Structures are given as structure tokens and as C-alpha cells.
Amino acid sequence: MKIVYSFLAFASRFDKAGIRLLRIAVSVILIWIGALKFVPYEAEGITPFVANSxxxxxxxxxxxxxxxxxxKEGEVSPANISWHQINNTYGYSYGLGLLLMGIGALLLLNRANPVLGATGAVLTAIMGIGTLSFLLTTPETWVPDIGGDHHGFPYLAAPGRLVLKDLIMLAAAVVLLTDSAKMALARREKKG
Incomplete structure (x- = not known):
């Protein structure tokens, strides 16, 4: 049992490193997914969420x-691509991509300016809540009733499982906001 408590004492010192790693991880996710919003398959993939919201x-x-x-992901259908252009699927996706990359950048600027980091955290929380709302508005998030016994709530389809993961982003945003707020207040106190 002594070795367990020694490990726990060692692990208890990683809180600051853990928060830094969490900030980097959320930023990487936002910037990467934001960049993918400029690729047609990703822009087309979010269509059910946006169209039903x-x-x-x-x-x-x-x-x-x-x-x-x-x-389907990677499929090329000229007729569908033309419709997505007319529908503004790509334009919306480009704007969303820029927003996500901007939020990721704000989170990374925390060390230089914790108010910017806090702003990124608040925007991440808003994004998380917005994404989670798709569970209520998008029929494709639930397994459809096409003959099986397991459909509707609580049976998440692939898009629903993807959306549910934003609970982690929401929780991370709260941790990062708290960290940024503490840092901003400590700097303000130092300046007197």
C-alpha cells in the first residue's frame, strides 16, 4: 500500500502540467478540426447538424x-457538390473553421495574456453547449427505427457519439477558464 500512496503523492504534483497539457490538447483539436472545415467532406459532414439547428x-x-x-466521406458527386455550393454549405464551414482556429489560438495565448485565454475558454464552453444541442435537434444523432430493437434514445448513432464527446470540451473549458481567471487576477494583484 505504501507504493500506491507514494505514486499518488508523485501524481498530485502534476496539476499545473495537466492544465497546460489540457490547454494544448483542446487547442490542437480546435485548430485541426477548424482547418478540416476547409475540406469538402468535412463541410458536407456537418450539414445535418446545421440544417436541423x-x-x-x-x-x-x-x-x-x-x-x-x-x-459519404470522400465521395465525389458533382450534382451534390453543386448543391452544397448553392446551399452555402462550404461558406458556412469556412467561417466555422476560422472561428474554431481562432478559439484555439486564443487558448494558446493564455501565458502571454490570460484574459485572451479566458476568452478562448468561454468561447469553447459556448461551442460545447452549442454542439451538445445537436442531440436535441438532429435526428441523425440517434439510431433510426429501421427494424432493430434498439433505436431512439438512449441509442446514439455515430453522429451522436461524436457530439456527446463535447461534454469533455465543456468540462475542459471550465477548467481552463478557472486557470486563466486565477492567472489574470494574480497578475492584476501584482501590478497593484
Whole structure:
């Protein structure tokens, strides 16, 4: 048992390193996924979420038609690509990509300016809440009733499992906001 407590004492010193690693991890995820929003398959992949969201569907010109124009990841269908161009699928995705990369950059600027880091954390929390709302608005997040016994709530389809992971982003945002706030207040106190 002594070795367990020795390990726990050793591990207890990683809180600051853990928060730094968490900040880097969230930033990498946001910047990487943001950059992917400039690739057609990723832009097309978010169409069900945006088209069904009461808060985002207005970005698309024809959100109600998305089901007829879905491509599989990597599939090239000129007719569907043309529809996505007309629908503003790509334009919305480019804007979202820039926003995600910007949030990731704000998180990384925390050491230089913790107020910027806190801003990135708040935006990450808002993004997490927005993404989690897709569980309520997007039918594709649940296993459809096509003959199996397991469909609807609580049976998450692949898009639902992807969305549910944003609970981690939301929790990380709270930890990062707390860290940035403490750092900003400590710097302010030092300046007197």
C-alpha cells in the first residue's frame, strides 16, 4: 500500500502540467478540426447538424433539402457538390473553421495574456453547449427505427457519439477558464 500512496503523492504534483497539457490538447483539436472545415467532406459532414439547428439553419439557403444531397466521406458527386455550393454549405464551414482556429489560438495565448485565454475558454464552453444541442435537434444523432430493437434514445448513432464527446470540451473549458481567471487576477494583484 505504501507504493500506491507514494505514486499518488508523485501524481498530485502534476496539476499545473495537466492544465497546460489540457490547454494544448483542446487547442490542437480546435485548430485541426477548424482547418478540416476547409475540406469538402468535412463541410458536407456537418450539414445535418446545421440544417436541423434552429440557431444555425439560417446560414444555409435550403436546409430542408440536405438529405437528398449527402455524400459519404470522400465521395465525389458533382450534382451534390453543386448543391452544397448553392446551399452555402462550404461558406458556412469556412467561417466555422476560422472561428474554431481562432478559439484555439486564443487558448494558446493564455501565458502571454490570460484574459485572451479566458476568452478562448468561454468561447469553447459556448461551442460545447452549442454542439451538445445537436442531440436535441438532429435526428441523425440517434439510431433510426429501421427494424432493430434498439433505436431512439438512449441509442446514439455515430453522429451522436461524436457530439456527446463535447461534454469533455465543456468540462475542459471550465477548467481552463478557472486557470486563466486565477492567472489574470494574480497578475492584476501584482501590478497593484
Amino acid at each position: 434552429p440557431f444555425m439553419r439560417f446560414f444555409y439557403h435550403h436546409p430542408e433539402e440536405y438529405r437528398q444531397h449527402r455524400n
